[in-house]
Amino acid sequence: MSAPHEPEPGPAAARLTGRIRSTPSALLHEEVLEPQFTYEAEHLLPWYAAVEKVLALEYRRMGLVSPAEAAEIGRVLHGLTRDGIAADPAGNMSDLAFALEQHVERGLGHPVTAWHVDRSRNDLQATAQLLFGRGLLLDAAAALLDFGLAVHRLAERGTDLPMVGQTHLQAAQTMTPGFYFAAVSEQVQHTLRRLLATYDGMNLSPLGSGAMTGQELDWDRALMAELLGFSAPGRHALAGVASRAWVLELAAEVSLFGSALSRFTSDLMDWGSGPYGFIELPDELSGISSAMPQKKNYPILERIRGKSAHLSAYYFDMLLAQRATPFSNMVEVSKEAGANLRPMFATLGTTLRLFTVVVERMGFAEERMREAAEREFLGGLTLANELTLRESVPWRRAQVIAGRYVLAAHAAGLRPRQTSPDLLSAAAGEQGVTLRAPAELLAAAFDGAGELYRKTTAGSANPESVRALLAEQDTEYERLAGAWTGHRARVDAGLARIDELLGLSAPGSPA
Incomplete structure (x- = not known):
């Protein structure tokens, strides 16, 4: 039984590889390869060209191309623009690297045999x-x-x-x-x-x-x-x-x-x-x-x-x-x-x-x-701190007293600066605490912008x-x-x- 007839290699296959005998299908070209080519040609082409220039310098250093040949390769790459290349299934398999290689080859005065030797895409x-x-x-x-x-x-x-x-x-x-x-x-x-x-x-x-x-x-x-x-x-x-x-x-x-x-x-x-x-x-x-x-x-x-x-x-x-x-x-x-x-x-x-x-x-x-800021009782933490530090009230009990005071002040229709030492004393009394200076505690806790300056740690809201x-x-x-x-x-x-x-x-x- 004779082997089936195989088609002759197409132009791209003949020039780029001996492994594939046909060019990319129209579907693959239109849906994948051409859009990818267009994107890379628009955005990556200068970088591809820069890499190819470096490779030309290396071929020159290794003695595989002459200085004149390297310079000519560089000139062709240097003048390349987006309009100079196009996705071509038959000519470059719609691949930017192949298109760039062929663009340089076309622009050279004579073939440079060793150019692109030992290279990979x-x-x-x-x-x-x-x-x-x-x-x-x-x-x-x-x-x-x-x-x-x-x-x-x-x-x-x-x-x-x-x-x-x-x-x-x-x-x-x-x-x-x-x-x-x-x-x-x-x-x-x-x-x-x-x-x-x-x-x-x-x-x-x-x-x-x-x-x-x-x-x-x-x-x-x-x-x-x-x-x-x-x-x-x-x-x-x-x-x-x-x-x-x-x-x-x-x-x-x-x-x-x-x-x-x-x-x-x-x-x-x-x-x-x-x-x-x-x-x-x-x-x-x-x-x-x-x-x-x-x-x-x-x-x-x-x-x-x-x-x-x-x-x-x-x-x-x-x-x-x-x-x-x-x-x-x-x-x-x-x-x-x-x-x-x-x-x-x-x-x-x-x-x-x-x-x-x-x-x-x-x-x-x-x-x-x-x-x-003046409408809210934002000094609650300060009041609890003051109760503990000035009046020696245990911290958790100080929190309860401060919360009770704020609740009572709200019920009385007071704003933070309209302090009521009597309400604070009453809140403390509920917890079995007698305060020596309730007015001073409230003045320290609810003095508006002064609350900012009470902060002393680095990274705090203190303006300084x-x-x-x-x-x-x-x-x-x-x-x-x-x-x-x-x-x-x-x-x-x-x-x-x-x-x-x-x-x-x-x-x-x-x-």
């Missing part, structure tokens, strides 16, 4: 994707710094303004908006520090890992890593092409920060609501009701909180796309699992820009905030403590900005060095 793609992700992180860090500094300026405006602080959604203790927004600023700095650690952990070059077990030629992985702005080459070839842990780490940090943003936004939504009216946004950041002309809404806060939910959804998308996959080079991990990396950072950027303009334009309704913290944050913002600026400068310097070594000028300038 696996570490090329892993490196380009990591460079792309690193760039997204650098941009996000800049937006996060802008947001943090705006929050810090807002905190400085409100360090002495008393307002009600809540626990369990109930009035609890006196604080200030400066104290509150200093906490937001602390969270921003915490996130920036964690992202710096993530950057350091991910900033290891996969280039030289090959397909999975390393490469056969004497590639200088340390030099290639340095030129691409990495701190060092990754230490394990399989991890270089198989691991996308950096994607999950970035997404996890963004998700955690998004959760914190949602909580801060929830507070602002409460503060801006009718029953509170503590803050106000300008008309251009506000909305209206189509039916109720008396209303002024703040849908921008709803947008911020709503968008923060997407950040966690993106993290779970990436996590689920990686779990239970083999630890090797997999399209599922390298492309599908990271498909939402850019949308996640785009959403984070939008959320931060919206929140930044909110804190820059926010106004405090100072009289309403003060009046609300808040100002000290904000000064420390000032210094930390300078350090963090310097660290992130240094990372970007290292990347830029490496890319410039690559072009310099190839004898290339900046794009658009004369050679």
Whole structure:
């Protein structure tokens, strides 16, 4: 029985591999390959080109291509634009790496035999994707710094303004908006520090890992890593092409920060609501009701909180796309699992820009905030402390007496500053306690803004403590900005060095 007739290899199969005899199907091209090609050509092409330039330098160093050939390869790559390549099932199997290789070959004056010897798409793609992700992180860090500094300026405006602080959604203790927004600023700095650690952990070059077990030629992985702005080459070839842990780490940090943003936004939504009216946004950041002309809404806060939910959804998308996959080079991990990396950072950027303009334009309704603080019996803890420290009342009994006094004062229609020593003495008498100076106890406990200054611990709502913290944050913002600026400068310097070594000028300038 004769073997079935096999079709002749198509153009792509003939040029790219001897293993497959046909080009990708129309369905695969239209639904998967072309959209992936378009995305990578739009967003990752400069990074692919940078890696290829470094490889050309290495071929030159190893003596496999001449200096003139390396320079020519560099020039072809240097002039490449998105319009210069296209997904072509018959010509490049709709693969960006193949399209880039063929673009260079077409642009050379003569074939360069050794170019692309001992090479794999696996570490090329892993490196380009990591460079792309690193760039997204650098941009996000800049937006996060802008947001943090705006929050810090807002905190400085409100360090002495008393307002009600809540626990369990109930009035609890006196604080200030400066104290509150200093906490937001602390969270921003915490996130920036964690992202710096993530950057350091991910900033290891996969280039030289090959397909999975390393490469056969004497590639200088340390030099290639340095030129691409990495701190060092990754230490394990399989991890270089198989691991996308950096994607999950970035997404996890963004998700955690998004959760914190949602909580801060929830507070602002409460503060801006009718029953509170503590803050106000300008008309251009506000909305209206189509039916109720008396209303002024703040849908921008709803947008911020709503968008923060997407950040966690993106993290779970990436996590689920990686779990239970083999630890090797997999399209599922390298492309599908990271498909939402850019949308996640785009959403984070939008959320931060919206929140930044909110804190820059926010106004405090100072009289309403003060009046609300003066209306609540926020000095209950102070009264209990005073009962114990001045009158030697056991602490738990002091708590009962303070609570009984507040209950009686409410029943009598008193406000906190309308103190009644008789009511306090009566509450103490119910517990078998005789007070020596009830009026002094009440004056110490319910003196309005003075409650802030009774706090003595570092990190408290005491305005002096808040100002000290904000000064420390000032210094930390300078350090963090310097660290992130240094990372970007290292990347830029490496890319410039690559072009310099190839004898290339900046794009658009004369050679």
